[in-house]
Amino acid sequence: MFLKPMNLKKTPFFERHIENNGRMVDFSGWALPVEYKSLLQEAKAVRNSCGLFDASHMGEIIIKGQKAFDFVQRLTPNDIGLIDVFGMQYNVFLNPEGGIIDDLMVYRLEQDILCVVNASNKEKVLNWLNSQNEEDVEILDISDNIALISLQGPNSCEVSEKVFGKDISNLKYMHFLKKEFKDQEIIISRSGYTGEDGFEIYADWQKACCWWDCLVEEGREFGLTLCGLGSRDVLRIETGYSLYGHEIDDSTNPYEASLGWIVKMNKNFIAKENVLRFKKNILKRKKIGFIMKDRSFPRQGYKIYSDGREVGEVCSGAYSPNINKSIGMAYVRYDLAAIGTIIDVEIRNKFYKAEISELPFIKAKIKKQVSIDI
């Protein structure tokens, strides 16, 4: 029951998690806290003040070389030409069938491109990139050297100003800066996975603890709360964000996952034809959000019924402490995906009513100072 994280990889903040009674779990081979005291309180803190997450398990891959841009452009459907140096973009790697190998954040550095990928998919992505390397780029896995701290919530800007200086408030959403602080080069991006204003700090693995401690210290007066993976999941579900292995996987195409907005037809990319086919054909299933009408807790894998016929399956579920309802995301048959439709979720051989509702459940409050092309 209490996990003994002996064979698990430890992030630089492992000792901090233990000191703060983090309930450690195995997350893709990493020992990470699922919660400290209460996942629900942590998820509320991020909406009301701010929270600090250890995301050091994420994979960081650098693409180097003259054709790094062309390489990433060919492997992804979003147009990285739309972002400038020091801009970032949500994107996916597609397999030849048009399924999603992984979703990622693309950071345009001065010369190189940084891809931030899911820990669970890192090896798969590296294999894929190496097998597709026609441009002869250099593919460097720097994950072991890079720690990632995510500061999220309405107070995160004030906390960042205290730690990184006043100028940080000028950083635009989905942009980053690379800067020397305290003799260390770090990357700070204005981004996150919660729908709140937030900053993600990439720092040297060996020296990252000073940033963690500094943020905790300066964050105290702003209600900074240490947050685990559990609240991260609740927050991303509230915001309607997909998580690999839940809403998206190798067999999901971007359109059914409501990711049509990242598919740019004015460029070429692997699987473009197959993806186009999805766009033209009527989709079989669609990602939806739903709110449980009955007291119940939807979880991944639960079947969804309509008039007694199975029509879909739950991808993610959570109790939202911010809207005080059980919510979830699911795939259902396309013709039954209209907002307002009542569906039955089968939980322990009983049907519980749910209503298909608009996504996101909680609108993102991120500072959209740049136009986002949807």
Place this chain on the structure above:
Amino acid sequence: MIDLKFTKSHEWVKLDGEIVTIGITDYAQHQLGDVVFIELPEMGDKFDQGSQFGTIESTKAATELFIPLTGEVVEINSELSNNPQWVNENPLGKGWMIKIKVNILSEMGSLLDEGSYKKILEDEINK
């Protein structure tokens, strides 16, 4: 005198004559994380020792509740439906779940006293 007993599946039992109160232990609530809601039986429902009488939905998982003694439900903590967090805050007090009238007094012998239960917890933690 009220006597507190435990089960291996982390329920507690307060004996008060032939009426016993049932809940889950502090260890159990801690393992579950935030309790979100609880499915409890109805008044008059009868259960055999060890059978499932309810389910706890917590942020971690759906967890079955097993009845420590054979009996009939005579009271339900209906306030838990609006205050599931009581199971986390005060599992041995406000977080009680049901009261049953026991049928087979000899089953009492199968329950654990506090010392034996603590030993089981130690074994579980050291596993």
